[in-house]
Amino acid sequence: MVFEKCKELLGLNNILAKTLLFHLEYLLNKNNSTELNNILTKINQISNIKDSELLLFVRCKVYIELKMYHEAMLDLNLLYDKNNYYYYKYISYISYIYLLREYTDFWLYLNVNNNNFSELGIVNGFNKYMYEKPKVYFISNLVNLNSELHQLQENGINSLSEKILSSKNKELHLNLPMLYLQQGYTGIIWKINVNEILNKDCFIKFIIKSTNFEQYKNSELKHYEHMLKYEDVLKLVGLGWIEYQLPTNVGELYVQPSIEINGSINMQIDYARHGCNEEEITYIPNIGDLLPNFYKICPNVPETFKNKCFSRKEMENLLELKDIINHL
Incomplete structure (x- = not known):
């Protein structure tokens, strides 16, 4: 046969x-x-x-x-x-x-230039490639910069890095390092999973600080904020893993994204990246659903x-x- x-x-x-x-x-x-x-x-x-x-x-x-x-x-x-x-x-x-x-x-x-990104918390070859090429910064890199975040780290079967951070219903403020995007005027996208809200008095705030210069003063940085209030966050509950694209583009080369979770929100964070999706909210399929067999990754069989x-x-x-x- x-x-x-x-x-x-x-x-x-x-x-x-x-x-x-x-x-x-x-x-x-x-x-x-x-x-x-x-x-x-x-x-x-x-x-x-x-x-x-x-x-x-x-x-x-x-x-x-x-x-x-x-x-x-x-x-x-x-x-x-x-x-x-x-x-x-x-x-x-x-x-x-x-x-x-x-x-x-x-x-x-692939890290032939021996670029050292330890100041970004990036310590292995795979994470270096993902940062240098597709400009994906895994949130788990922050654990290498702040050991206290280790208690919030969880295994993530739907994450390429296999590690994610969970708010565990606590207030959380994560400042990513200043990232070099190599190209201006692009969107900032967060991969998140909002599981539940335990208190209506809550919000998620996304912050972007940016500049075109490697050397800078904080007072010289451009500052942008985007807040999701209770009604906005409620729409994300139960959607599973999504990419949430901020409703603005960044024209500068150096960008520092941050996220602030206030109130009792149980959510997980995988990465922040640059790029452009067609919609503000984009659903992320499970990796296992994408790749059960070799031929299933081809959409035109x-x-x-x-x-x-x-x-x-x-x-x-x-x-x-x-x-x-x-x-x-």
Whole structure:
């Protein structure tokens, strides 16, 4: 049965079908450098590979397994260029990052300039990359700057950093460090999850201080505030994880976002980032819902192809694919 379905996939002459088979071959040969190099040879024979995000992603993973980190970086940069800025593209990029998160040595390699962001609380390669490239500042970085925040830290299965901060119904004021955005006139977005409100006398205040100069005096900073009162916060309760975009754009290069939680609000915070969503409130799907299987991260799987994907029982016999894949 597996053999027949693979022949059908190959017969489609479909780039998505070939990508799926390349990925299956990669899974079968992760620890075999000779076979991984053979996969690269076959992938590189496909024309217009830059037009297929999934194929770029598979090649990126193969490069990483072979410790060809420079080549993997180039493919990851291509994926970023295709998906940065707007949310509906940004979430695709995040799904790729999620699947590469485990490769610690790769993220260390990407910090080739040995940039030291310890003054920002950023101490590992993955968090450095997320700050430098997509401009995501994980709120868990603050724990490295203020040990008292450790009591508010929780595991977050829906966070790329795997750590979040929870207000635990306490008043909380978090000042992020001054962040360098590298480009002006962009939005500031917070990823938050408001679980419940225990007191109507509450609010959430977002604060932005900004400047174009690396050296500055506090009196010279531009200051912006946006407050969500009880009625506004109530609309966020039960929505789950969302990205909340402040209703203003920042024109300066250096930005210090802050958040103040006043009153009994039980909420969690994952990160602040720059970017531009289409709506003020954008729902964040669970990472697990995005990535249960490799082919589910592709939004354009043809219906005819879905019928040819393998069942769990058939996946148990994937070793039979080796003879088939050799004919790609």
